[in-house]
Amino acid sequence: MKNDQKYARGYFMPPETSLEWTKKEYITEPPIWCSVDLRDGNQALVVPMNLEEKLEYFQMLVDIGFKEIEVGFPAASETEFTFLRTLIEQNLIPDDVTIQVLTQSREHIIRKTFESLKGAKKAVVHLYNSTSVAQREQVFRKSKEEIIAIATSGAELLKQCAEETEGNFQFQYSPESFTGTEIDFALDICNSVLDVWQPTTDNPVIINLPATVSMSMPHVYASQIEYMSKHMNYRDSVILSLHPHNDRGTGVADAELAMLAGAQRVEGTLFGNGERTGNVDIVTLALNMYSHGVDPQLRFDNIPAIIAVYERLTKMKVGERQPYGGELVFTAFSGSHQDAIAKGMKWREEKECVHWSVPYLPIDPKDIGREYEGDIIRINSQSGKGGIGYLLQQKYGLDLPPLMRENFGYCVKNVSDQKQQELLVEEIYDIFLNTYVNLKSPVEFVKYRYTDDDDFKTVVTIKSDGDAAIDISGAGNGRLDAISNALQAELDITYSDLVYKEHALERGSKSQAVSYIGVTAADGVVYWGCGTDVDIMTSSVKALFSAVNNLLRAKG
Ligand SMILES: CC(=O)SCCNC(=O)CCNC(=O)[C@H](O)C(C)(C)COP(=O)(O)OP(=O)(O)OC[C@H]1O[C@@H](n2cnc3c(N)ncnc32)[C@H](O)[C@@H]1OP(=O)(O)O
Ligand SMILES: CC(C)C(=O)C(=O)O
Ligand SMILES: [Mg+2]
Numbered sequence: 001m002k003n004d005q006k007y008a009r010g011y012f013m014p015p016e017t018s019l020e021w022t023k024k025e026y027i028t029e030p031p032i033w034c035s036v037d038l039r040d041g042n043q044a045l046v047v048p049m050n051l052e053e054k055l056e057y058f059q060m061l062v063d064i065g066f067k068e069i070e071v072g073f074p075a076a077s078e079t080e081f082t083f084l085r086t087l088i089e090q091n092l093i094p095d096d097v098t099i100q101v102l103t104q105s106r107e108h109i110i111r112k113t114f115e116s117l118k119g120a121k122k123a124v125v126h127l128y129n130s131t132s133v134a135q136r137e138q139v140f141r142k143s144k145e146e147i148i149a150i151a152t153s154g155a156e157l158l159k160q161c162a163e164e165t166e167g168n169f170q171f172q173y174s175p176e177s178f179t180g181t182e183i184d185f186a187l188d189i190c191n192s193v194l195d196v197w198q199p200t201t202d203n204p205v206i207i208n209l210p211a212t213v214s215m216s217m218p219h220v221y222a223s224q225i226e227y228m229s230k231h232m233n234y235r236d237s238v239i240l241s242l243h244p245h246n247d248r249g250t251g252v253a254d255a256e257l258a259m260l261a262g263a264q265r266v267e268g269t270l271f272g273n274g275e276r277t278g279n280v281d282i283v284t285l286a287l288n289m290y291s292h293g294v295d296p297q298l299r300f301d302n303i304p305a306i307i308a309v310y311e312r313l314t315k316m317k318v319g320e321r322q323p324y325g326g327e328l329v330f331t332a333f334s335g336s337h338q339d340a341i342a343k344g345m346k347w348r349e350e351k352e353c354v355h356w357s358v359p360y361l362p363i364d365p366k367d368i369g370r371e372y373e374g375d376i377i378r379i380n381s382q383s384g385k386g387g388i389g390y391l392l393q394q395k396y397g398l399d400l401p402p403l404m405r406e407n408f409g410y411c412v413k414n415v416s417d418q419k420q421q422e423l424l425v426e427e428i429y430d431i432f433l434n435t436y437v438n439l440k441s442p443v444e445f446v447k448y449r450y451t452d453d454d455d456f457k458t459v460v461t462i463k464s465d466g467d468a469a470i471d472i473s474g475a476g477n478g479r480l481d482a483i484s485n486a487l488q489a490e491l492d493i494t495y496s497d498l499v500y501k502e503h504a505l506e507r508g509s510k511s512q513a514v515s516y517i518g519v520t521a522a523d524g525v526v527y528w529g530c531g532t533d534v535d536i537m538t539s540s541v542k543a544l545f546s547a548v549n550n551l552l553r554a555k556g
Contacts, residue, residue: 005541012181012182012183014224015184016227017227019219019223021222025243026294027260027289030297031259031263031284032067033066033068033298034066034100034241035061035070035269035270036070036267036268036274037269037270038054038061038071038072038083039073039100040279041269041314043274045274048077050356051084053313054071056309057309064193064299069098070099072084072101073103075108075109075113075116084116084117088118094323098122099120099123099124100123100124101117101123101125102126103125103469104128104154105127106154110154110161113125114161114164118167119167120167122169123167123170124172125158125170125171126173126206126208127171127172127174127193128174128176129150129151129175131156131175131186132178132179133180134177135176135177138310144188147189151175151192152193152195155171155173155197158171158197159171159197170206170208172206173193173211175189175190177213177218178209178210178211178224179210179211180212182307183227186209191234194234199234199237200237203237206238207238209225209241209242209243210242210244211242211247211251212243213276214246215248216248218250219257221254221257221258222260223261225258226261226262239265240263241263241266242255242265242266242268242280243268243280244258244279244280245276246274246281250282251268251279255280264272266282267279268280268282268285270310271283271316271322276525279325283323283325284325287363287368291363301367303325330375330376331375331376331377333376333383335382335383335386335387336386337359337378337387338386338387338388338390339385339387340409341359341377342377342389345358349502372394378393380530381414381417384409385409388408392425395425397505399501400516401516403499403526403528404518408432412428437530437546438530438531438546439545440545442464442465442552443463443464443491443552444488445545446461446469448461448541456477456479456481458473458475458476458482458486460487461470472486480500483541485546488543493548495521495551496519497520497526498517498518500517501515502515502516512532513533513534513536515530515539515543516528517540517544519544519548519551527554528549529542529548531544
């Protein structure tokens with residue numbers, strides 16, 4: 001794809017950048033968060049939210065902990081206007097939450113905006129006009145001076161309307177399309193607006209520098225923010241805000257670097273809904289901080305519930321790979337990852353770790369309302385013994401000997417491979433039961449008794465497929481050995497190296513004992529069986545019969 005004629009970089013690197021901020025390692029405190037879901041997110045929906053939907057979404061944002069919420073563009077539509085009136089008239093805005101409204105720098109739109117704000121205790125009024133080269137030339141066809149005049153005339157009118165309207169208003173200005181604007185022109189226009197508003201430290205102005213369309217790598221945007229922060233007039237009385245979009249897939253990186261470079265506030269949306277590729281995703285930003293031990297001061301402790309409301313109201317989908325929220329982002333299918341996670345979880349339990357360091361899981365899924373079971377380890381043909389064993393242990397309390405885990409791992413993997421589908425833990429359990437547990441064919445254990453306890457002489461009643469029950473007897477150096485010897489003699493088989501393990505069931509019926517037995521056939525292959533019974537010895541005998549049955553089946 002030859003493109004050097006068609007495309008060129010459209011952003012403006014500032015004349016100076018210290019890159020000092022690159023030495024900061026992480027973000028040590030959260031910015032002022034402003035949700036723009038109900039405005040930028042809403043304006044990007046196929047069908048914008050209706051009044052009831054906006055009210056419910058607003059409540060969710062409040063519950064998450066947003067203290068600044070851009071509730072809409074009141075001059076845009078009747079719904080937007082009525083929504084704002086409803087919030088105000090029904091007193092639905094908590095005292096510690098400030099609503100924000102967006103307006104173009106056009107007289108009738110500004111007046112309508114203030115009309116919608118009547119009775120609001122406080123609000124941010126957000127004025128914008130576009131400043132990039134492309135917008136000035138193609139859309140507005142105006143000189144730089146004329147573009148500044150659009151901004152300052154709007155700023156004047158905001159001041160006047162605020163004086164005429166009862167309420168406590170804070171002003172915000174955005175040079176829309178900032179990233180395609182010559183940096184010194186962006187500075188000029190912001191300073192001109194600030195000259196009109198005359199901010200003070202008690203009454204600061206928000207200057208919001210949007211990556212309306214993201215055009216550069218993140219360090220360039222951050223350098224632009226650093227430059228603006230250093231050279232802006234009234235800096236102590238300005239809250240420097242970011243509004244990244246995600247056109248290059250770097251919205252989060254843009255915001256993080258720009259915060260390091262001096263920004264104090266971030267506008268974004270849940271799961272990054274917004275125009276085109278979306279606004280920056282606040283969930284990711286906040287939980288990235290959380291994963292560094294910093295409290296983001298937003299509550300995402302029940303992400304599944306938030307997703308359910310989000311998807312219902314926006315009719316958008318949270319993708320499976322969406323950071324933190326996606327259905328599969330804590331899931332390992334692959335064997336080595338599962339093995340490491342299972343071992344990490346065990347380590348954590350054994351060492352009673354406070355610090356989270358489980359491999360492959362950047363945060364504890366439980367912290368955001370995700371379950372371990374069914375979420376983290378899921379089984380398909382890429383899976384291995386570690387994960388499969390972990391699931392059996394977690395859900396059914398079965399702690400298989402390591403070699404049996406391996407045997408079962410291949411067994412499960414083959415089933416998944418043949419079916420070409422994922423296996424649920426219940427299906428895995430069924431495979432386990434059918435493959436190993438209390439097998440009765442070709443030879444069934446009926447009962448046993450000792451004829452001589454000292455010599456471990458035993459009589460066992462067995463029943464072969466289609467035959468009547470018979471008694472067989474044997475002796476050995478232990479009870480199980482005696483039974484095993486009787487069986488080998490009767491069935492004319494030999495095996496050695498009995499691997500044996502038993503435990504009480506950790507889940508479900510705790511009165512059950514579980515035994516696992518592996519027998520090594522003459523050709524070196526190990527055959528496994530499992531027995532369950534209220535009596536521990538009987539569970540061992542059943543395990544032995546199961547292992548022997550597997551050997552007999554394999555030998556035809
Ligand atoms: C990057 C962003 O997300 S910005 C926010 C964008 N959001 C929205 O636009 C959603 C809500 N918007 C609307 O409902 C409508 O656009 C309205 C009600 C605001 C305005 O509607 P209309 O006046 O009918 O149409 P429209 O938006 O096309 O107006 C374009 C005119 O406004 C001018 N204009 C656009 N933005 C601005 C601005 N911020 N300040 C001043 N003038 C502007 C254009 O240059 C154009 O001028 P022209 O009439 O001289 O050609
Ligand atoms: C209105 C402005 C801030 C905006 O949404 C953008 O530039 O993306
Ligand atoms: Mg935007």
